[in-house]
Amino acid sequence: MTPQSDQPEDISQQLEQLRQEARQRAEIDAALNRLFAPEDDALQLALTAEHDAEMPAIQISPLQGRLLQVLAIACGARKILEIGALAGYSGIWLARALPSGGRLISLEVSEKHAAVARASLERAGLSDRAEVRLGSALEILPTLTNEAPFDLVFIDADKPPYPTYLDWALKLTRPGSIIVADNCIRGGKPLRVPVEDDPATRGLSEYDHRVSTDPRLVSVAFPMDDNGMDGFAISVVRAGASEGTA
Ligand code: DHB
Ligand code: MG
Numbered sequence: 696m697t698p699q700s701d702q703p704e705d706i707s708q709q710l711e712q713l714r715q716e717a718r719q720r721a722e723i724d725a726a727l728n729r730l731f732a733p734e735d736d737a738l739q740l741a742l743t744a745e746h747d748a749e750m751p752a753i754q755i756s757p758l759q760g761r762l763l764q765v766l767a768i769a770c771g772a773r774k775i776l777e778i779g780a781l782a783g784y785s786g787i788w789l790a791r792a793l794p795s796g797g798r799l800i801s802l803e804v805s806e807k808h809a810a811v812a813r814a815s816l817e818r819a820g821l822s823d824r825a826e827v828r829l830g831s832a833l834e835i836l837p838t839l840t841n842e843a844p845f846d847l848v849f850i851d852a853d854k855p856p857y858p859t860y861l862d863w864a865l866k867l868t869r870p871g872s873i874i875v876a877d878n879c880i881r882g883g884k885p886l887r888v889p890v891e892d893d894p895a896t897r898g899l900s901e902y903d904h905r906v907s908t909d910p911r912l913v914s915v916a917f918p919m920d921d922n923g924m925d926g927f928a929i930s931v932v933r934a935g936a937s938e939g940t941a
Pocket of ligand 2: 755
């Protein structure tokens with residue numbers, strides 16, 4: 696027999712508790728955003744431009760932007776590669792973590808998105824250090840070998856080729872570089888076994904599996920978007936695959 700939780704008064708108590716927890720999570724999220732990741736005009740204008748251009752509002756959260764900055768600064772990033780510019784919102788966070796003389800190269804397949812991203816970076820005063828290259832990432836990546844190594848690679852583009860983006864990220868980085876990929880949790884879909892048979896979920900699942908087991912990487916992923924359903928996979932490129940364990 697199920698315990699009293701089937702009783703109507705208990706169900707309403709449980710509902711009230713869930714509501715209370717949801718309010719508390721929203722309050723914590725708002726406070727952390729205010730404290731660690733306030734958006735200035737340039738970031739907000741990037742979101743307005745994204746909306747005005749009828750682009751999907753699928754950019755990273757402010758705290759994720761701040762996390763990218765923490766990671767970029769932790770690895771002394773002077774050269775950053777972004778795969779998928781969208782409206783330039785994450786590009787602003789990334790480029791702001793660069794020292795003077797640093798460089799962000801952001802790859803974008805959509806002409807419209809690239810134009811919006813360039814305008815957002817320009818408004819943020821970052822055109823001297825941030826560049827959007829238009830075209831298919833799978834075609835541009837092989838042309839970047841003479842600009843490598845990149846200190847940080849941020850992957851946030853179409854999901855089916857994530858494993859191929861990882862291959863390129865590994866080719867274009869150095870020991871100590873950081874590789875970050877967005878959407879590696881996606882409501883748990885890519886973590887299920889067996890994995891659902893759609894190309895995006897398969898791409899993300901293979902990415903998660905590879906970064907969690909590749910001896911060249913030390914990786915972690917945890918939920919970090921505003922409703923705890925998605926997040927980055929974060930990987931550090933090891934000095935040598937045979938050197939100890941983290
Ligand atoms: C989608 C893509 C993203 O990069 C994201 O962060 C959220 C959603 C999408 O294609 O649906
Ligand atoms: Mg994303």
